[in-house]
Amino acid sequence: MPHRQLLLPVAADAKLWFEAHRMARILRSIYRRSALEGDYKVIKKAYAALTALVCLLFASGTYADQPMPWQATLQPAATPIMREIHWFEQYTLWFIVPITLFVLVLLLVVCFKFRASANPVPSKTSHNTIIEVIWTVGPVLVLLFLAIPSFTLLTAQLTLPENPDVTIKATATQWQWNYEYEGSGENPVAFDSYLLKEPDRAAAGKTDLAVYPRLLAVDNELVLPVNKTVRVLVTAAPTDVIHAFAMPSFGVKIDAVPGRLNETWFRAEREGLFYGQCSELCGKDHAFMPIAIRVVSEDKYKQWLTTAASDLPGAYKTLIAAADGSAKTVDVAENVAK
Numbered sequence: 359m360p361h362r363q364l365l366l367p368v369a370a371d372a373k374l375w376f377e378a379h380r381m382a383r384i385l386r387s388i389y390r391r392s393a394l395e396g397d398y399k400v401i402k403k404a405y406a407a408l409t410a411l412v413c414l415l416f417a418s419g420t421y422a423d424q425p426m427p428w429q430a431t432l433q434p435a436a437t438p439i440m441r442e443i444h445w446f447e448q449y450t451l452w453f454i455v456p457i458t459l460f461v462l463v464l465l466l467v468v469c470f471k472f473r474a475s476a477n478p479v480p481s482k483t484s485h486n487t488i489i490e491v492i493w494t495v496g497p498v499l500v501l502l503f504l505a506i507p508s509f510t511l512l513t514a515q516l517t518l519p520e521n522p523d524v525t526i527k528a529t530a531t532q533w534q535w536n537y538e539y540e541g542s543g544e545n546p547v548a549f550d551s552y553l554l555k556e557p558d559r560a561a562a563g564k565t566d567l568a569v570y571p572r573l574l575a576v577d578n579e580l581v582l583p584v585n586k587t588v589r590v591l592v593t594a595a596p597t598d599v600i601h602a603f604a605m606p607s608f609g610v611k612i613d614a615v616p617g618r619l620n621e622t623w624f625r626a627e628r629e630g631l632f633y634g635q636c637s638e639l640c641g642k643d644h645a646f647m648p649i650a651i652r653v654v655s656e657d658k659y660k661q662w663l664t665t666a667a668s669d670l671p672g673a674y675k676t677l678i679a680a681a682d683g684s685a686k687t688v689d690v691a692e693n694v695a696k
C-alpha cells in the first residue's frame with residue numbers, strides 16, 4: 359500500500375516522540391517521590407531512566423551514510439580527503455571561536471565602559487600606531503594560518519592520483535544521473551540512476567527506510583570497489599543546465615557543466631551505501647536527483663560489473679541480496695514484479 363509506506367517515517371517519529379514523552383513522565387514522577395522520601399534507590403532509578411532516555415534519543419539501527427535528523431556536524435568520513443576536511447573544520451574552530459569571543463568582549467567593553475553617560479567629555483584620540491600595527495598584522499597572520507592548510511587540502515582534492523583503478527563518467531541531466539564505466543569490455547556498463555519512487559520500493563527490495571531513505575534512495579546505485587582510487591569525470595548533457603556531483607562523506611563536490619569535463623577522485627576506505635545530492639540549483643526537480651554510491655569488496659564489484667554488462671537488474675539483485683543479507687526480500691520483490 360503506497361500510503362502506508364509514506365506514513366512509515368511519520369509513524370516512526372511519532373513512536374519515538376511517544377516513548378520519549380513516556381520516559382519524561384516517569385522521570386517527573388520519580389523526581390517528585392524522591393523529593394518527598396529522599397530515597398537513594400529512587401534516585402538510582404531516576405538515573406537509570408535518564409540513561410535509557412539518552413540511549414533512546416541517540417538510538418540508531420542500521421543506516422547508510424546520509425544526513426540525520428538534527429545533525430549539526432559533518433557526516434562521518436569515508437575517504438582520506440574527508441578525514442582531512444574533518445581535521446580542517448576543527449582547526450579553523452580554534453581560530454573562529456576565540457576571535458568571536460574576543461570581539462564580543464570588546465563590544466561589551468565599548469558598550470558599557472565608553473557609554474555617553476559615563477563619558478560626558480568625549481576623547482579626541484584618533485591614532486595609535488601600536489594598535490594599528492597589531493590589528494593589521496594579526497588578521498594577516500590568522501589568514502596565513504588558515505590559507506596554507508586550506509590550499510594544501512584543496513590541491514589534494516583536485517590533484518588526481520596517477521593510474522586510478524576505476525574511471526567512471528557521471529553525466530547529469532534534468533533530472534537524473536547517468537553513469538558510464540570506462541573500459542568495461544565490449545558492452546561498457548552504462549545506466550541511468552533515478553530517484554527511487556515510493557511505489558517501486560517493494561519491487562526493488564528496498565523497503566528498509568533506514569537504508570533506503572525517502573528522497574535519497576535511487577533505483578540503480580553507482581557500484582564501486584573499496585580501497586581503490588576512483589576517478590570521476592563529471593559533466594552535464596550538452597543541452598542541459600549546470601548540476602553538481604556531491605558526496606558529503608567522501609569530501610567530493612564538483613560542478614557538472616554542459617560542454618565541460620570536470621575531474622575529481624576519491625578512495626573509499628569502508629564498504630557501505632553512501633548518499634549525496636545534486637548540489638547546484640538546477641531547476642524544479644533539483645531536490646529529486648540524489649546520488650547513491652554502493653561501495654563493496656573488490657570481488658563483489660567485479661562480479662557485479664561482469665553481470666551488469668548483460669543483465670543490470672540481475673546484477674543488482676545479487677548484490678543487494680548479499681549486502682543486506684536477506685535474499686528473502688528480493689524473492690518477494692521478484693514475485694511482486696511478476
Ligand SMILES: [Cu+2]
Pocket residue numbers: 530600601602636637638639640641644647
Ligand atoms: Cu541538478
